[in-house]
Amino acid sequence: MYIYTFFFLSLQDNNLTVNNQFFLLGFQSSQDSNMVLFCLFFVVYCGTISANLLIITLVSTSRNLHTPMYFFISQLSTSDILLTTDIVPNLFYILLNNGGTISVIGCMTQFFFFSASEVFECFLLTVMSYDRYVAICNPLRYSSIMTRTHCVILTIICCVLSFFIAFTDSLTLSMLAFCGTNIIDHFFCDLVPLVEIACSSTYTIELEDYLICFIALFIPITIIIISYINIIVTILRFKSNISRQKAFSTCSSHLLVVSIFYITLLSVYLSPQKGQTLNLSKLLSLLYTVFTPLINPIIYSLRNKEIKKSLQEITNKSWNNIIFYR
Numbered sequence: 001m002y003i004y005t006f007f008f009l010s011l012q013d014n015n016l017t018v019n020n021q022f023f024l025l026g027f028q029s030s031q032d033s034n035m036v037l038f039c040l041f042f043v044v045y046c047g048t049i050s051a052n053l054l055i056i057t058l059v060s061t062s063r064n065l066h067t068p069m070y071f072f073i074s075q076l077s078t079s080d081i082l083l084t085t086d087i088v089p090n091l092f093y094i095l096l097n098n099g100g101t102i103s104v105i106g107c108m109t110q111f112f113f114f115s116a117s118e119v120f121e122c123f124l125l126t127v128m129s130y131d132r133y134v135a136i137c138n139p140l141r142y143s144s145i146m147t148r149t150h151c152v153i154l155t156i157i158c159c160v161l162s163f164f165i166a167f168t169d170s171l172t173l174s175m176l177a178f179c180g181t182n183i184i185d186h187f188f189c190d191l192v193p194l195v196e197i198a199c200s201s202t203y204t205i206e207l208e209d210y211l212i213c214f215i216a217l218f219i220p221i222t223i224i225i226i227s228y229i230n231i232i233v234t235i236l237r238f239k240s241n242i243s244r245q246k247a248f249s250t251c252s253s254h255l256l257v258v259s260i261f262y263i264t265l266l267s268v269y270l271s272p273q274k275g276q277t278l279n280l281s282k283l284l285s286l287l288y289t290v291f292t293p294l295i296n297p298i299i300y301s302l303r304n305k306e307i308k309k310s311l312q313e314i315t316n317k318s319w320n321n322i323i324f325y326r
Contacts, residue, residue, distance in 0.1 A: 021103045022178075026094035026187045027282065034095045041095070044294055045088045051297035052077035055307070062310035068146040069135070069250075070307075072128045073300055075155055076257075079124065080293035083117040086110055087188050087289045094187055107189040108174045114188065114289070116166035118265070119216045123158035125258050126220040132251050133227040137234045165212055172205050187282060188289070192269075213269070217262075224258060253300050260295060264288040 027037065059065045059074040090110065094100040102110070135142050173191065177200035186193045191209065195202050228251070235247045264287040301307050 021101050022107050022182045022184050022189070023099060023101050024090075024094055024187060024189075025099050025183060025185045026091070027279075028098065031098065034098060038092060038095045041088060041091060041290060044290055045084060048084050048290075048294040048297075049081060051294060051301070052081050054311070055297045055300065058307060058310045058314065061314070064306055064310055068131050068148075068151045069128070071148075071151050072124060072131060072155070076121065076124055076128075077297060079117050079121050080296055082113065083121075083289060084293040086113040086117065091187050091290075102189065104174075104178070107184075107194075108170050111173065111189045111191070111194070112166050112170040114190070115169055116162050118288075119165050119212075120158055120162035121261065122216045122220045123162060124155070125254075125261065126223050127154050127158060128254050129224040129227040129258070132254060133231055135250070136231050136247050162216075165216060169205075169208060169212060172208050176200050176202065176205065186285070188285075190285065192281075217266075221262065228255065253304060256299055257296050260292060261288065264292065 027034070029037075055077040056074045059070045087110075090100070090102070131146055134145050138145070169191075173194060176195070176198040178194075178198055180199045181197055184193045184197065191205075195205060231247075231251060235244050238244045238247065264284055268281065268284045268288070301311070
């Protein structure tokens with residue numbers, strides 16, 4: 001990150017960016033409405049951090065959850081914590097002040113971590129679909145294929161790829177000249193509003209984003225669809241209804257998370273921007289930056305017997321310890 005910061009400082013020194021800071025408009029509503037939103041987002045943020053930390057704690061401490069599926073769920077929780085922490089604290093500042101300034105370096109840094117966490121989640125959800133494919137379509141080879149070493153390697157690859165893509169995209173974005181208005185009509189530094197206020201050619205960044213969409217969206221979605229087609233075909237071949245229900249239940253949570261994530265993401269970045277109002281764009285952005293990180297652990301907790309069982313065991317153990325010390 002020192003190299004990253006030095007690069008942006010050198011851009012400013014060379015007058016490649018005339019504006020030294022941006023002004024994030026936020027929602028531009030009344031102070032009372034902003035306070036209501038602040039309270040709502042504060043509750044959601046606390047719930048998001050608590051729920052995802054609980055998932056990480058359960059997976060790391062409970063032996064019943066030391067499996068590839070729960071390992072990937074804990075990585076998803078880590079990504080959700082990074083995403084919401086990158087966006088929400090600055091959103092609090094914007095709501096309390098009805099808008100707020102952010103430096104060019106701070107803006108690009110926020111975009112970098114936002115982009116990295118989103119791309120990482122795209123790759124991770126793909127790996128999780130592959131895990132479900134192997135578990136249902138090749139159950140006899142599952143333990144030999146999805147070893148702990150293999151899972152760690154897959155996670156590292158996802159992490160490295162996501163940070164490389166986010167770093168490249170952020171550097172290309174930072175090379176744009178922002179010499180006109182410095183007002184961003186959004187609540188965080190996102191790609192589309194930044195490109196809109198650039199006064200230099202955006203051809204390179206647009207071409208790069210098409211490539212990123214192909215790598216981080218089209219390829220993962222294709223793999224997920226192919227995986228679930230094979231999973232559904234395999235499940236339908238089961239003779240027992242109980243076996244079918246059990247197999248579907250192991251995939252339903254992941255499929256629901258995938259659907260929510262990609263529907264909100266694609267609605268923002270692939271739908272025609274001119275057909276969207278600014279408020280609708282901000283609302284959709286809220287879904288996957290603020291609310292989805294809270295929804296994910298809830299889905300996995302409510303729809304997963306093993307997690308509920310581990311949570312109950314830890315709760316009972318903690319309660320017994322409290323009674324014992326009394």
